[in-house]
Amino acid sequence: MTRTSARPPIQAGYPMLGSHGSRAQWLARLTALGIGICLIYPLYLYLHSDDIAPDSAWGYGFAICGTALLILVGVSYSVRKRLNRHAPIRLHTMLAWHAVGGVVGVLLIVLHSAGNFNARSGTYALYGLLAVALSGIIGRLIDRLCPRLATAAAAQAMTEAGEDRLYALEQKLEAAQQLQHARRRARRPRKANMPWDLAYHTLDPENDAIPGLLTHETMSGTGFVPTRAWRYVGSHTAQLLPHQRPFADYLHQQTTLTRAAMGREQFYLHMVRVWRRVHVLLCVAALGLLIWHLTYAAMLLLDAR
Amino acid sequence: MHYATPQLMEELTACIACSECLLACPALAEAIPIKALNWETLHGPLSPDIARFAQRCYQCGACVPVCPVGLHRDAMMLWLKVRLLLGPDS
Ligand code: HEM
Ligand code: SF4
Numbered sequence: 472m473t474r475t476s477a478r479p480p481i482q483a484g485y486p487m488l489g490s491h492g493s494r495a496q497w498l499a500r501l502t503a504l505g506i507g508i509c510l511i512y513p514l515y516l517y518l519h520s521d522d523i524a525p526d527s528a529w530g531y532g533f534a535i536c537g538t539a540l541l542i543l544v545g546v547s548y549s550v551r552k553r554l555n556r557h558a559p560i561r562l563h564t565m566l567a568w569h570a571v572g573g574v575v576g577v578l579l580i581v582l583h584s585a586g587n588f589n590a591r592s593g594t595y596a597l598y599g600l601l602a603v604a605l606s607g608i609i610g611r612l613i614d615r616l617c618p619r620l621a622t623a624a625a626a627q628a629m630t631e632a633g634e635d636r637l638y639a640l641e642q643k644l645e646a647a648q649q650l651q652h653a654r655r656r657a658r659r660p661r662k663a664n665m666p667w668d669l670a671y672h673t674l675d676p677e678n679d680a681i682p683g684l685l686t687h688e689t690m691s692g693t694g695f696v697p698t699r700a701w702r703y704v705g706s707h708t709a710q711l712l713p714h715q716r717p718f719a720d721y722l723h724q725q726t727t728l729t730r731a732a733m734g735r736e737q738f739y740l741h742m743v744r745v746w747r748r749v750h751v752l753l754c755v756a757a758l759g760l761l762i763w764h765l766t767y768a769a770m771l772l773l774d775a776r
Numbered sequence: 777m778h779y780a781t782p783q784l785m786e787e788l789t790a791c792i793a794c795s796e797c798l799l800a801c802p803a804l805a806e807a808i809p810i811k812a813l814n815w816e817t818l819h820g821p822l823s824p825d826i827a828r829f830a831q832r833c834y835q836c837g838a839c840v841p842v843c844p845v846g847l848h849r850d851a852m853m854l855w856l857k858v859r860l861l862l863g864p865d866s
């Protein structure tokens with residue numbers, strides 16, 4: 472990787488509500504808007520006619536178009552995502568049409584219901600579909616917000632050099648302890664035949680050594696957080712010398728802040744993925760209700776003959 | 777979960793540039809050369825198309841199971857997002 476980028480730097484940043492929709496998203500939205508505008512007049516005629524009912528000709532029309540559209544957007548996106556990854560249409564484009572088609576499909580089903588909530592199966596199926604569409608819309612908001620919050624939290628849990636803060640201070644403490652060992656060894660008179668076995672010395676900061684490492688020399692200006700040191704400090708607060716207390720407090724504060732940042736990062740990232748499952752689960756439940764309603768409607772039609 | 781520099785370098789070095797992660801991504805709106813993405817994840821200023829992609833990535837994780845080498849493009853993208861957040865000098 473030796474490519475040098477001659478392109479201009481971007482000052483885009485990562486604003487909380489930034490990034491406009493893509494071309495594919497706008498195309499899908501504008502197409503839906505165009506179709507909606509074209510349907511205003513026929514809708515006006517329907518809403519002023521004498522036959523506003525789910526089982527009117529218009530009602531059936533809305534039901535068939537809405538159901539077909541919903542099945543199309545759900546199935547086409549899932550198939551493209553799982554089975555057809557090398558298809559020429561981008562998954563992003565499919566998702567844009569999925570979202571717009573989902574909203575339009577549910578609106579068509581709302582028109583099919585025509586404010587008639589007598590049939591239990593139909594009402595539940597309608598609520599199910601509304602819940603799916605609503606979860607999709609909320610999901611898109613979560614997709615926008617949560618990654619941004621997770622990024623802010625990740626930035627807090629890292630040092631400026633891109634190190635994990637907790638890990639970085641442990642490294643720093645280890646280095647400080649090695650230095651301390653080396654100084655002690657240098658001061659100690661060397662006996663004849665004493666082996667220079669460096670592997671004998673553990674590289675981990677031992678608990679006993681941690682208070683000694685809580686000095687200005689080790690801690691100042693690092694912005695690092697030691698997990699093991701903090702665990703020690705937490706259980707031996709009474710044994711700390713007065714000059715070690717400011718650093719112990721600093722450790723406490725930094726560890727707490729970093730742990731909280733890491734927890735927040737995990738939470739926001741999980742939120743995106745968990746909500747996706749909620750959307751799919753609601754979709755499965757709505758499909759069940761839809762099948763129930765279609766069976767019920769089919770039986771009514773057969774009985775009427 | 778975010779990566780530290782050594783993990784990120786390791787993954788970027790192991791990437792075989794097959795672009796499977798990009799094909800599986802529902803946030804990618806325009807074509808991006810995978811080598812440019814890998815390069816700019818760590819070095820230099822971000823080009824507009826890659827910055828836009830980093831803004832649009834919503835951390836869904838769909839890029840992870842498709843990677844033949846078992847890499848975590850989502851974590852690499854989170855790194856890019858941190859770079860976006862901290863500004864062009866990061
Ligand atoms: C009622 C109509 C809808 C149905 C039946 C439906 C169905 C589905 C299904 C089955 C999936 C799973 C796809 C997969 O992972 O294979 C899905 C995913 C998704 N849907 Fe919907 N959906 C509907 C409406 C919406 C709406 C209105 C939106 C947004 C405004 C939306 C946004 C999404 C998103 C963001 C995903 C996940 C995309 C991904 O990360 O791969 N859906 N939907
Ligand atoms: S985590 Fe980001 S890069 Fe990976 S598939 Fe999802 S949106 Fe695309």
Ligand code: SF4
Nearest residue numbers: 791792794795797843
């Ligand atoms: S799928 Fe894996 S190996 Fe292929 S380009 Fe993406 S990260 Fe690299």
